[in-house]
Amino acid sequence: MTMTKKLYKSNDRIIGGVFGGIAEYFGWDKTVVRLIGTLIILFVGQLFLGVLAYFIAMEIMPNRPDYQKGGNHRSDAPIEGEFEEK
Known part of the structure; x- marks a missing residue:
């Protein structure tokens, strides 16, 4: 079975991900x-x-199936430069 590549907007977006x-x-x-x-x-x-x-x-290209609004960052992940509490 061959997998076909599909064109999606990037999750790592600057404006629209195109x-x-x-x-x-x-x-x-x-x-x-x-x-x-x-x-x-x-x-x-x-x-x-x-x-x-x-x-x-930007309107025509579909989002990736795993796209989460707000980018690909986890909301519970520490912000870069912050320290996690142990």
Whole structure:
């Protein structure tokens, strides 16, 4: 039985998870994909169309099945820099 890859929005989101989801799908670095995607939107000369395409993709792409609102952080986990009480 073969498993098919599916494109989902990333749980590690900056705005909508679109660029992160694309990076996860292809196995690329998320930061690089986000940077390239942002530069393309800003410098192609069609800022409005680029932003519109991003928001359309954000609405069309499904969330991951394991997505929890608020990111992938556990609510009972200590905040970075805090100490756990023992």
